[in-house]
Amino acid sequence: MATWRFDAIGTRWEIETAVDLDESDRAAVTDEIARFDREWSRFRTDSDVARLGREGGALVSADAGVMLDAYRDLSGATDGAVNPLVADSLVALGYDAEYSLVAGEPVRAPATWDERVSWTDAAATASTPSLIDVGALGKGRLVDLIMAVLADAPGDLVVDAGGDMHVRGGAVRVGLEHPYDPTKAIGVVEVRDQALCASAVNRRAWGDGLHHVLDARTGIPVRTWAATWALAPDAMRADAVATALFFDGGPALAERWGVEWVRMTTDGRVQRSPGCPAEIFVAGGGHGVRPAHQN
Incomplete structure (x- = not known):
């Protein structure tokens, strides 16, 4: 395999x-990533989504409908x-555009977000200035888009964006990284003709107990x-369910969408969906894990 x-x-x-x-394939990948970033990155002052946060109005994008439809399901399943x-x-x-990492008072997200933001398949419209964050599923969406760009590439294909991956063809054996010790894994799973996405509180973490997975109803990181x-x-x-699983409604949404899953509590207990094919090394205690490496 070429990498x-x-x-x-x-x-x-x-x-x-x-x-x-x-070179044409690489240029097509680069162009698609740049387009998505230009439209949806809240870390760029010149992005379309940043403009929506400043001014409201419309954001024209072929990703608007599919992502916001999924957010509607996510919001409903997790009670907001x-x-x-x-x-x-x-x-x-x-966790702002400047990565200041200086925390102020928590802010609740508007519960009526779908009254402030409307959408069609081709655009999102904000009735008032509204900064959208697509972090719950945006990277997964972009991985799928790159898979589509490379649809004509012959043979096996793996698109991996920081551990969120989509695999076509031969199985890839992936270790489920222990959130508190990256040299270990809590299990391993083979990914073939499907996607695997993960989320953890040790990634994009700062300060005292601060990380990027927030409960929008409180503005406070999940515990x-x-x-x-x-x-x-x-x-x-897969990306969306990996986010939803931090909340009570996540397993029900996963079942409805036909998604298999694993999740680990902060005290080391592990849960999994009934049909999940992963081999789990720990079963309730968080001990006895062994290394597993992504291939």
Whole structure:
């Protein structure tokens, strides 16, 4: 397998293909990532979503409908804990465009976000200035888009964006990284013709107990769950369920969407969906884990 590594949207990408990608394929991948970032990155002052946060109005994007439809399901399943207007809550805790990491008072996201933001398949419209954060599923969406860009690449294909991956063809054996010790894993799973996405409180963490997974109803980081993993036919839904699993409604949404999952509490207990194919090394205590490496 040929491997192309590069950095984009704040994470490390690895694209594995049966043969080296030519310059036109690489340019198409780069252009698609740049387009998505230009439209949806709240860390860019010149992005369309940043303009929506300043002015309101319309954001024209082919991703608007599919992502906001998924957010509607996420919000309903988690009783409002997942909300695309959580951006201001993250900013209040210091996870802002400048990465100041200086926390102020928690800010609740508007519970009526779907009254302030409307959408069609091709655009999102904010009736008042509204900063959208697509972090609950955006990276998964972009992984799927890159898979589509490379649909004609021959043979096996793996698109991996910082551990959120979509695999076509031969199985990839992936370790489920222990959230408190990256040299260990709580289990391993084979990913074939599907996507695996994960989320953990040790990633994008700062200050005293501050991290990027917030309950939108309170503006406060979650405390019960430490890490989640989700297997789905597409990376956007895997990414979305990996976020939803930090809340009580996550397993029900996963079942409805046909997504298998694993999650670990902050005190080391592990839960999994009944049909999850992962081999788990720990079963309730958080001890006895062994290393597993992503291939």
